[in-house]
Amino acid sequence: xxxHLTSDELLAAxxxxxxxxxxxxxxxxxxxxxxxxxxxxxxxQLRAVEVPEPSPLFWEHFSARVHRATLETQPSSSGWxxxxxxxxxxxxxxVLVLMFSLREMDHQTPATTVGTDALAIAPADExxxxxxxxxxxxxxxxxLGTLAVTGETPALVDDLSAAERVAFVHLLAxxxxxxx
Amino acid sequence: MDFLNGAAAVGRWPVGDLSMARPAPxxxxxxxxDLRDADDSALVAAFAAGRHEAFDIIVExxxxxxxxxxxxxxxxxxxxxxxAQDVFVRAFKGLKQFKSQAALSTWLYRVxxxxxxxxxxxxxxxxxxxxxxxxxxxxQPDALQTLxxxxxxxxxxxxxxxxxxxxxxxxxxRVYQDLSHDEIAKxxxxxxxxxxxxxxxALGNLRRLVKS
Numbered sequence: 384x385x386x387h388l389t390s391d392e393l394l395a396a397x398x399x400x401x402x403x404x405x406x407x408x409x410x411x412x413x414x415x416x417x418x419x420x421x422x423x424x425x426x427x428q429l430r431a432v433e434v435p436e437p438s439p440l441f442w443e444h445f446s447a448r449v450h451r452a453t454l455e456t457q458p459s460s461s462g463w464x465x466x467x468x469x470x471x472x473x474x475x476x477x478v479l480v481l482m483f484s485l486r487e488m489d490h491q492t493p494a495t496t497v498g499t500d501a502l503a504i505a506p507a508d509e510x511x512x513x514x515x516x517x518x519x520x521x522x523x524x525x526x527l528g529t530l531a532v533t534g535e536t537p538a539l540v541d542d543l544s545a546a547e548r549v550a551f552v553h554l555l556a557x558x559x560x561x562x563x
Numbered sequence: 564m565d566f567l568n569g570a571a572a573v574g575r576w577p578v579g580d581l582s583m584a585r586p587a588p589x590x591x592x593x594x595x596x597d598l599r600d601a602d603d604s605a606l607v608a609a610f611a612a613g614r615h616e617a618f619d620i621i622v623e624x625x626x627x628x629x630x631x632x633x634x635x636x637x638x639x640x641x642x643x644x645x646x647a648q649d650v651f652v653r654a655f656k657g658l659k660q661f662k663s664q665a666a667l668s669t670w671l672y673r674v675x676x677x678x679x680x681x682x683x684x685x686x687x688x689x690x691x692x693x694x695x696x697x698x699x700x701x702x703q704p705d706a707l708q709t710l711x712x713x714x715x716x717x718x719x720x721x722x723x724x725x726x727x728x729x730x731x732x733x734x735x736x737r738v739y740q741d742l743s744h745d746e747i748a749k750x751x752x753x754x755x756x757x758x759x760x761x762x763x764x765a766l767g768n769l770r771r772l773v774k775s
Contacts, residue, residue, distance in 0.1 A: 390759070391763075421770055422766055442626060445647070
């Protein structure tokens with residue numbers, strides 16, 4: 384009398400990887416054959432339980448959700464990108480502050496205005512100015528709505544003089560530091 | 564003032580939702596299309612190098628598999644969807660520590676299984692205990708026919724829920740993901756022998772539940 388199949392051998396038999404010699408035992412042994420059939424039956428019943436396939440739209444939304452969720456996990460870089468709404472709001476506020484500041488400057492006497500030399504735009508400031516322009520162009524419409532109240536648009540920043548640009552960069556920096 | 568220097572980082576982030584301008588990629592940097600054709604290890608390397616859009620492609624490539632694993636554990640779309648998202652967030656956080664000796668898919672399976680088991684441990688499924696479920700089906704004239712019905716499918720899911728975590732994980736990966744014992748051993752961090760034993764015991768336990 385040969386030994387019955389072990390659990391490993393039963394699994395191997397179910398997966399059709401059992402040795403030929405042991406397969407002969409299965410053919411000859413009713414107990415092992417029944418055991419094997421029961422094992423296969425449970426597995427096939429499990430496989431018959433299907434998962435409803437999500438729609439293509441679900442996958443699009445899923446990827447977008449994951450993307451947003453991963454953005455929120457960004458620790459330091461989120462200081463700039465994750466809190467984009469804060470940056471945008473700060474930019475809008477800065478532009479608003481600048482507008483009022485410039486108007487105030489217009490009403491001041493020449494003696495109290497800042498000298499042109501002091502405001503001469505440095506190369507570093509030019510780089511920053513490019514960044515500011517790029518940033519202003521990307522402000523969401525909602526933020527720009529604040530400016531639209533006065534009938535002015537981001538084109539306003541194009542009209543600033545070199546001195547005004549320097550002032551704007553400094554104002555923006557101060558605003559950003561306050562908002563962080 | 565460093566606050567504007569952050570603009571340089573725009574190029575490291577996917578444009579998708581942000582509408583932020585990106586600097587022109589350098590000559591050597593692979594384009595987004597190149598990444599799309601890249602294999603998983605290249606995507607991992609790109610991600611480690613700061614190409615975060617590589618992760619979007621990883622998500623796109625593996626989202627269905629991860630979702631299916633989660634569904635098999637949770638048994639419903641809502642939980643599976645939430646958990647699958649959780650899996651990818653965890654993967655995002657841990658991907659830089661991922662060692663490329665293993666396949667990314669193996670690692671993602673591991674993250675998915677751990678996430679599912681943790682959730683299951685916190686929120687036990689509402690279902691009958693093993694013994695109670697065993698008694699109910701004795702009067703069914705044709706157990707096999709009934710098993711293909713939705714009610715029995717739910718019941719089978721409930722039975723799987725009652726299995727010990729390692730048996731459940733092994734069963735899901737073997738039956739529903741068609742992974743080899745060796746692959747499952749790598750995912751679960753155990754031996755092939757233990758995987759086979761868990762699988763055998765899982766089937767045995769389920770067999771008792773569905774026996775008519």
